[in-house]
Amino acid sequence: MKQTLYMLFCLCWLGAADGRAQAPDITQERLTEFKDLTLRRVNDLQEYLTVIADKKRSLDERRMAIGLALDLFAQPDGRKALMQVSRRDGTKRTLPVEQYLNNLMSTRYSDVKLTFYDAAVATDFEKGTDGNYHATATYFQDFQGFDTTGKMLYGDRTRKDIAVTAKAMGPYKDVGQLDIKVFFGDVKVSETIPIPAN
Amino acid sequence: MKHLYRNPSFFVRLPKLLLCFSLLLVPCSSSIAQTLHCIILADTKDHSIGPSCEKDLADMSLRMDAVARSLGYQYNLIVRSNEQFGLAGLNEAVNTVNCQPDDVLFFYFTGHGFSTPKRNNDFPLLYLRTDTTDLAGLHQRLVAKKPRLCISLGDCCNNVLSDLRKILPNPLQIRGLNTQKDTDILRKLFVETKGDVLIATAKRGERAASTPSIGSFYTYSWLNALKHAIVNNNDVTWATLLNDSEQRMQSLLAGFPDTVRHHSHWKINIADAGPPVTPDQPVAPVAPKPVATFDQVNDFLNQLADESKSFAERNALRQRLEPLYFTPTSTVKIYIKSPEKPVELQSITRFLSRMLVNARQVVRINTVERLSDLKPDGRYEVLTVEEVR
Numbered sequence: 109m110k111q112t113l114y115m116l117f118c119l120c121w122l123g124a125a126d127g128r129a130q131a132p133d134i135t136q137e138r139l140t141e142f143k144d145l146t147l148r149r150v151n152d153l154q155e156y157l158t159v160i161a162d163k164k165r166s167l168d169e170r171r172m173a174i175g176l177a178l179d180l181f182a183q184p185d186g187r188k189a190l191m192q193v194s195r196r197d198g199t200k201r202t203l204p205v206e207q208y209l210n211n212l213m214s215t216r217y218s219d220v221k222l223t224f225y226d227a228a229v230a231t232d233f234e235k236g237t238d239g240n241y242h243a244t245a246t247y248f249q250d251f252q253g254f255d256t257t258g259k260m261l262y263g264d265r266t267r268k269d270i271a272v273t274a275k276a277m278g279p280y281k282d283v284g285q286l287d288i289k290v291f292f293g294d295v296k297v298s299e300t301i302p303i304p305a306n
Numbered sequence: 307m308k309h310l311y312r313n314p315s316f317f318v319r320l321p322k323l324l325l326c327f328s329l330l331l332v333p334c335s336s337s338i339a340q341t342l343h344c345i346i347l348a349d350t351k352d353h354s355i356g357p358s359c360e361k362d363l364a365d366m367s368l369r370m371d372a373v374a375r376s377l378g379y380q381y382n383l384i385v386r387s388n389e390q391f392g393l394a395g396l397n398e399a400v401n402t403v404n405c406q407p408d409d410v411l412f413f414y415f416t417g418h419g420f421s422t423p424k425r426n427n428d429f430p431l432l433y434l435r436t437d438t439t440d441l442a443g444l445h446q447r448l449v450a451k452k453p454r455l456c457i458s459l460g461d462c463c464n465n466v467l468s469d470l471r472k473i474l475p476n477p478l479q480i481r482g483l484n485t486q487k488d489t490d491i492l493r494k495l496f497v498e499t500k501g502d503v504l505i506a507t508a509k510r511g512e513r514a515a516s517t518p519s520i521g522s523f524y525t526y527s528w529l530n531a532l533k534h535a536i537v538n539n540n541d542v543t544w545a546t547l548l549n550d551s552e553q554r555m556q557s558l559l560a561g562f563p564d565t566v567r568h569h570s571h572w573k574i575n576i577a578d579a580g581p582p583v584t585p586d587q588p589v590a591p592v593a594p595k596p597v598a599t600f601d602q603v604n605d606f607l608n609q610l611a612d613e614s615k616s617f618a619e620r621n622a623l624r625q626r627l628e629p630l631y632f633t634p635t636s637t638v639k640i641y642i643k644s645p646e647k648p649v650e651l652q653s654i655t656r657f658l659s660r661m662l663v664n665a666r667q668v669v670r671i672n673t674v675e676r677l678s679d680l681k682p683d684g685r686y687e688v689l690t691v692e693e694v695r
Contacts, residue, residue, distance in 0.1 A: 125383050141642050147651045148667075148695065155664050171615045178657060289650070 134241070134288065137199040138235045143243065146272050146290055149180055150228040150245045151205050153270075153292070157249070161282050174209045180292045181205045184275065189293050194264050196298040205295070217253030217261060225250050227263065233274055241274035241288060252303060263303030310524050313646050339407045341382050342496070343453070344375040347432070348387040349417030360418040361521035362386055362461065369529055370412060376489045377496060379410070391417070391458050393437035394445075403451060410496050411453040416443070417521055419462025421510050428571065429506045430464040445504045455576075456502040459521045463568075465498060491536045496542065501576040503544050507555075508568040515565050524570055527554035529651035538645065538674040539600070546601045557670045560614075597684040598631050604673045607691070608633065610658060613665035620665070623656050639690045645674045648690065657691075670694040 134142075159165055159173040181189040191208040192200050203211075212220075226248040233241040247270075252263040271293035316473070348363040374381035377491045384397035384402060404410055419430035429442040441597050445458040491619055507524035509515045516522040530552040552570045559567060598606075606627055610620050637658040641649035652660070661668065677690035 138647070141647075141649055148693070149551075151667055152664055157668055159663055166617065168621065172659050176656070176663055177660055261340065293365055294326065 127169040139241065142161040142233060142241075142274055142288065142290060143230050145252055146230045146243060146245050147228055148271065149292070150230065150247055151292065153177060153180055154224050154228065154249075156248055157212065158210055158222050158224075160219040161215070163219060169214055172214065174206075177207055177209055178215055183291055183293070184250065189295070192268075192294045192297045194297055198300075200297055200300075215253065219253040219258070221250070221254070222248045226246055230272070240276070242253075243272045243274075245270045245272050245292075246298075250303065252306045260303075260305045265301045265303055266297050268295050269298050309360040311469075326480060327452075328425065331498070339380055340377075340410070341380040341406065342370065342377070342410045342412065343384070343403050343405065344370045344374075344412045345396075345403065345414070346386070347382045347396055347399070347413075347415045347417070348385070349391055349433075349435075350387040351391065352417065353391075355418070355516055357518035358516035359387070359416045361518065362414075362516075362525045365521060365529055366414050366416075368527060369422060369532065374491055374495060376492050376496070379496075384414075385391075385684055390472075391434070393434045393439060396434065396439065400444075400447060400491055400682050403448075405451040405453040407454060410455045411448055411451060411457070411459040413444070413448055414459075415460045415462060416525060416542065417462055419460060419506075419508075419514075420462055421464050421466050423466055428464075428510050429504065430459060430460055430462055430508070430510075432462060441506060442504060445502065449502045454500050455496060457505070458503070459505040459507075459512065459525075459528070461507045461525045463513040464506055464510050465513045466511055471516070487625050491539055493545065494542055495535075499544070499576050501574075503548075503572060503574050503576065505548065505570060505572040507570045512568040515562070515567050523558050524551065524555050527551045527558060530554055534672060535573045538672065540675045541600070544574050544576055546599075548574075551599065553605070555658060557608075561669070592663075594680045594682050594684050596680055596686070598627075600673070600675045600678070603631055603686060604671065606674065607658075607671040609663045610661040611668040611671060617662060621655045624662060628654070628658055633681060633683075636681075636685070636689070639677070641674075641690065641692055643651050645677050645690050645692070654689070667695055668693050 134284050156173040156177040160170050160177070163172070183189065189205045190202050191205045192202045193208065195201055212222075224247060228245060228247040230245040231243045234242045236242045246267060248265070248267050250263070253261050255261055273291050273293055274288040275291060276288055309603065311313055342627070344367065346363055346367055350359045350363060352359065367385065370379050371383065373379075382403070384399045386392075386399050403411065406557040415432050418433035420433060421427075421430055423432070425440075427543045428618065429440065429445075429648060431440050432444070441458060441460040445456070448458060449456045505528075507522070514522065514524065520526045530550040531547055531554055534550065535547055548570065555570065556569075559565065604621070610624055614618070632654045634655070636654040637653050638654055640650040640657075641648045661671070672692040672694060674690040674692070677688075678686060679688040681687045
């Protein structure tokens with residue numbers, strides 16, 4: 109009987125350990141470092157979006173930027189992150205990040221200007237009920253599409269929120285540096301203001 | 307020792323023994339008390355660059371004090387600033403210094419400098435209000451005092467005739483690195499070397515720049531390079547330190563597009579004095595020989611992030627050197643605060659791509675040599691880096 113109970117306990121314990129790799133408790137100072145890292149990666153994403161949209165740059169560079177942007181959204185469970193975009197009719201549409209990036213590269217506008225009108229911000233990481241740490245990063249984007257004559261056909265100013273998760277990961281275990289890894293999740297449009305054409 | 311205590315005659319002879327022992331100690335202790343002589347000449351009263359020179363003086367004197375303490379050297383600081391700044395003060399300071407064969411003599415000048423069309427010397431003339439003196443000639447005077455190591459650093463303009471050093475209105479802010487005591491690097495630079503080093507912060511025809519909040523650009527870069535080497539390097543030479551200082555200064559200057567551009571230059575005349583002989587020390591295992599020096603790898607990363615070069619040019623460099631320096635499984639640990647606690651682990655391929663596309667975001671890459679590993683074939687397996695933004 110004792111043996112059976114012991115085996116049951118072990119099985120329960122293993123079950124809990126497997127698939128529930130919770131983020132370890134991390135000091136506030138360390139979490140601040142990960143917040144800094146998040147902001148850096150948001151700045152990276154902004155740079156990649158600028159490069160991807162810039163038709164004057166080489167295809168090599170723009171493709172490399174797409175690969176790097178996708179890396180930011182790579183989820184450990186293989187789930188594809190989604191990007192919400194504003195449409196010209198004022199509605200919103202959601203599509204996989206990869207498709208969004210490819211659309212940005214092959215947009216029908218002759219020229220696209222993608223700029224960021226304010227510094228990106230991020231909330232503090234907080235531990236969720238799933239055991240992982242969560243934050244929201246926000247960036248502020250101006251999109252302008254032009255025709256061959258340089259006339260702006262469409263423009264909007266959007267505020268975009270990225271769901272950021274910091275999960276327990278093993279890459280640092282080998283050096284005694286058990287820590288968390290930051291992943292970007294879905295991106296939502298929280299505000300859109302049209303930019304009037306000239 | 308135990309048998310001495312058991313012998314009664316030992317206590318009778320103890321005073322004599324102590325006397326003999328102390329007589330033996332006197333010449334020994336005087337011979338090991340090496341001194342770091344530091345002569346600083348700072349034009350702190352100048353109406354334009356005085357505040358910068360004040361900062362340089364404070365930063366340099368404190369840093370050299372720390373160097374001396376780390377090495378166990380006596381620190382002989384001689385400052386000639388304010389009313390003592392000038393040729394008379396300089397001559398008096400130089401005459402005061404009396405070097406022993408194992409001493410280090412460090413001369414530092416912060417102020418105005420210039421050159422003349424007829425001069426046949428790449429090192430500047432130091433402007434001493436009513437007089438001038440040439441840096442190279444002064445360096446030779448100091449070398450003639452026969453210290454083991456003589457370093458002269460002139461942080462000033464080297465432009466021909468009229469233009470004087472430019473002052474910048476805007477304060478510069480850049481992150482420093484955490485320091486930790488590591489006397490090995492300081493010993494390699496200041497103890498295990500013999501000879502002299504002459505450094506000027508601007509090439510002939512160039513003006514040097516400074517700002518009151520950070521002091522002189524070169525001095526700031528030089529001190530940061532030294533601090534970085536102390537914390538992060540396993541090995542260092544004067545050439546790598548001065549190369550790093552130059553690169554840091556160029557990164558700094560890049561943040562000030564409206565200011566003057568200047569480039570440091572130097573002459574190194576160093577013989578490796580070698581580490582102290584320790585015959586009983588066990589033979590260390592032979593480490594793999596790197597395919598490229600740490601300095602070269604660090605330089606490679608910074609070239610990839612140099613946005614003044616085109617993407618195509620940097621990508622070509624990456625394609626040429628990545629397979630030479632790294633394997634496909636090499637990784638990069640990125641830290642923000644502590645090199646021992648990275649915040650991210652990336653594949654080398656992804657990291658190098660990021661440097662190419664993100665050049666605009668990155669001011670500089672600092673690689674930590676002591677936390678980087680080699681594969682048996684000499685290629686780098688792990689790099690630990692900081693991205694300064």
